[in-house]
Amino acid sequence: MDLPPLLRRAVDDALNGTALSDLAATAAALSQRYRDEQHDTKSHAISDRDALAYLAVRLPGTYAAVRASFDAVAEVRSDFAPKTALDIGAGPGTALWAASECWPGLTDAVLVEASPVFRAYGERLAAGADLPRITWRVADAAVDAIDCGTRDLVTLAYALNELAPKVRHSVLRRLWDLTADTLVIVEPGTPAGWQRILAARTQLIEAGAHVIAPCPHAKACPLQPPDWCHFAQRVARSRVHRQTKRVDVPWEDEKFSYLAVSRKPALHAGARVIARPRKAGGHTTLKLCRPDGSASDQVVSRRDGALFKRARNADWGSLF
Numbered sequence: 001m002d003l004p005p006l007l008r009r010a011v012d013d014a015l016n017g018t019a020l021s022d023l024a025a026t027a028a029a030l031s032q033r034y035r036d037e038q039h040d041t042k043s044h045a046i047s048d049r050d051a052l053a054y055l056a057v058r059l060p061g062t063y064a065a066v067r068a069s070f071d072a073v074a075e076v077r078s079d080f081a082p083k084t085a086l087d088i089g090a091g092p093g094t095a096l097w098a099a100s101e102c103w104p105g106l107t108d109a110v111l112v113e114a115s116p117v118f119r120a121y122g123e124r125l126a127a128g129a130d131l132p133r134i135t136w137r138v139a140d141a142a143v144d145a146i147d148c149g150t151r152d153l154v155t156l157a158y159a160l161n162e163l164a165p166k167v168r169h170s171v172l173r174r175l176w177d178l179t180a181d182t183l184v185i186v187e188p189g190t191p192a193g194w195q196r197i198l199a200a201r202t203q204l205i206e207a208g209a210h211v212i213a214p215c216p217h218a219k220a221c222p223l224q225p226p227d228w229c230h231f232a233q234r235v236a237r238s239r240v241h242r243q244t245k246r247v248d249v250p251w252e253d254e255k256f257s258y259l260a261v262s263r264k265p266a267l268h269a270g271a272r273v274i275a276r277p278r279k280a281g282g283h284t285t286l287k288l289c290r291p292d293g294s295a296s297d298q299v300v301s302r303r304d305g306a307l308f309k310r311a312r313n314a315d316w317g318s319l320f
């Protein structure tokens with residue numbers, strides 16, 4: 001997956017004139033913070049350099065993860081055509097770009113972001129783009145009122161981790177109250193990210209939400225640590241991305257966990273592939289999470305005919 005060309009160009013323009021060698025150390029610290037799962041609740045302290053490093057090395061991956069999560073929603077809810085959106089912890093507006101690619105009928109979005117620096121970059125990236133009407137709010141979602149009324153699509157992408165653990169429950173309750181149809185939460189695909197997703201899943205099911213993706217059921221999650229539910233999206237690395245990260249490989253796999261819940265049930269027409277398919281000559285092994293709440297490997301062999309062909313085409317994250 002690559003960024004939409006307009007977003008790619010806007011990111012490149014924003015980085016133009018910045019010595020990438022200067023950004024490399026900030027980008028490395030950012031990546032390390034992400035790997036170490038450090039909670040960062042000081043969003044207001046984000047510097048210009050932090051934001052530029054984010055654009056260079058994190059935005060492509062978070063865009064790809066959010067877009068893949070939205071695609072999974074669209075697959076199980078073909079009737080869902082959101083017109084209004086609310087994005088919390090919007091950063092430079094990543095989720096809105098992904099949402100408007102997935103659902104071109106979006107007309108109006110409220111983006112809540114604690115950092116004025118991120119907001120400024122978000123506005124700059126969106127200038128001249130064919131995006132829905134955007135209202136930015138520089139606010140702390142943990143304490144400030146979010147008085148935009150209910151929204152068809154509510155998103156919280158890579159931001160639950162940045163909320164202090166003690167406020168997560170109340171923020172999620174408010175976000176669900178603001179959800180007219182569907183709420184999508186995306187987190188880093190780490191064991192800790194999955195635990196946050198699991199806690200949100202339990203809370204939202206108790207609040208009456210229907211789980212629509214990735215789980216094809218609302219029963220207890222069948223996975224047990226050290227296993228965890230996560231997905232991967234391959235992202236093309238731009239030249240700027242490679243130079244800032246000081247790597248040569250032209251792509252990276254963004255690992256993410258996500259949850260989509262809705263006020264309307266989805267038609268769960270299959271099992272979810274929850275690991276990279278293992279393909280051998282005459283058979284393919286798929287690790288599946290099934291509508292009956294179970295999860296295990298299924299070996300599909302050439303003798304299974306059409307099923308084998310479908311298994312060959314299955315990807316990590318797709319429905320089978």
Ligand SMILES: C[S@@+](CC[C@H](N)C(=O)[O-])C[C@H]1O[C@@H](n2cnc3c(N)ncnc32)[C@H](O)[C@@H]1O
Nearest residue numbers: 043062089090091094114140141142157158162
């Ligand atoms: C890792 S970034 C994710 C940005 C964007 N959602 C994305 O996926 O690329 C997390 C964002 O959440 C914002 N944030 C963290 N805590 C917040 C809060 N309490 N209220 C509003 N924004 C917050 C940060 O400033 C930061 O921009």
